[in-house]
Amino acid sequence: MSQSVESRTRIKSERYESGVIPYAKMGYWDADYVIKETDILALFRITPQPGVDPIEASAAIAGESSTATWTVVWTDLLTACDLYRAKAYRVDPVPNVADQYFAYIAYDIDLFEEGSIANLTASIIGNVFGFKAVKALRLEDMRMPVAYLKTFQGPATGLIVERERMDKFGRPFLGATVKPKLGLSGKNYGRVVYEGLKGGLDFLKDDENINSQPFMRWRERFLYSMEGVNKASASAGEIKGHYLNVTAATMEDMYERAEFSKEVGSIICMIDLVIGYTAIQSMAIWARKHDMILHLHRAGNSTYSRQKNHGMNFRVICKWMRMAGVDHIHAGTVVGKLEGDPLMIKGFYNTLLESETDINLPQGLFFAQNWASLRKVVPVASGGIHAGQMHQLLDYLGDDVVLQFGGGTIGHPDGIQAGATANRVALESMVMARNEGRNYVAEGPQILRDAAKTCGPLQTALDLWKDISFNYTSTDTADFVETPTANI
């Protein structure tokens, strides 16, 4: 043997020769792949760079989100590497759009740590989104296998238990966000909480960016808000609550605030999506342990969920948050001021509330999903909605939702109580009409006018906001419907 040791031991297999070979040839593409019941599935919308084959781009995404790096590594051969390679198994062109493809990718369950959203996302949305071979990339949907879901706690409380604790059945919950968002002193803040709840709402809410600023430190807010909650509860003989935002700079601060919210008797506390997946899971476990409802404000989501070609669809956030264990999540209003195509919103709501969902392409649901008895997350509809839209809200969003009117309560000319009462009366009259079998969507405006005959504040609200609508075209729309859906 005259060869050097390096040449004698060099790997002979074509697949493992050093260098760069296409991902599809490395084993990240398998058109005949048979999906296992325990696989995690992901659907990406891929916009390949000009000249890049869509199959190769899909294989590259599968590779980079699982085991691959840009070149061949011999250390693969020390592992059961075929198992750990994610497999792109199907690529479809996106209907009516040039140069975009839907890539289906399957991941073995052992690629992921049990019960960890952080670990799941480190793979699925870790490096791949900056990958040069694609111009843009969007995570559209995921299928979570039952085996994997069973490693997550799920919602701390869930819709059904929340209704029992709150003693509210057969209608949407009603809420409002304290306005102005910033600047009120603790005492003035608690006034808004009291007035809104006394007028007939179930919940008031801290806004996403109210934490502990110089104008109002958090203890002030908690103490005055609870005075408002309890006073209003006594005046109505009803259970009421205020979402106390415990979002803070560190986990230690958040636990301290959460403990205090419990100590002052709150039934619900609140966090923002920006605290991160790990912090959210920690708070969900804390909430389950302390019988606390956990509200999540989706602060920040539109930075990556709104544009169709890049980022991730909000329905994936819905899935992760149901697993992570929150009880409420803002999920769109259809008719309000914020982004929301009716079919897309329906898909989000179904993802949060159903025990099982089928494939429903118009709603953007690419996979059938069994939720493995994880509890139901209550969607929250907030942002630019008012009493005059009650028939549309009930029609689009159903009973299992928190309808949250901020400006639509606090902006009422006769005061916050009047604004709250207008919303409650509008809601109850609409639910009654629906149950009576009336065509409440068509007759909605008349039903509201009739209800206003015995409720002055509702008449005032209807007169004031009669012309307010936010009729803009959504950016995130279904790819599988013939004609775009209108917002009204």
Added chain:
Amino acid sequence: MRLTQGTFSFLPDLTDEQINKQLTYIVSKGLSANVEYTDDPHPRNSYWELWGLPLFDVKDASAVMYEISSCRKAKPNYYVKVNAFDNTRGIESCVMSFIVNRPANEPGFLLQRQDFEGRTMKYSLHSYATEKPEGARY
């Protein structure tokens, strides 16, 4: 005060015709219905007295209406409510609840405050009516 528990408490008291339409809805959805009454309307009083068992497999709203009327007749000065239950997997709970009778006079609740250090407060609700013994409250 007006106790606003239940779905339709912000509307004028329901007429029997309106109640009947809601019962028809309950029956059409295949839900079971029951009637409960109490003279202790504290919002955390989870267990109002049962007026018999829930009516399962009820085919006719008038059967529920009959129980409402009997309960009202026997307990005219009590709160009476109708609940509907859905036993679908994943729900298995009450899905509708509304008051169909209330006492002529509703004295309401006192908010009791107990001061602790750091301005923390323990709150409790006290129903004025429950100062009298059960059955003699309204």
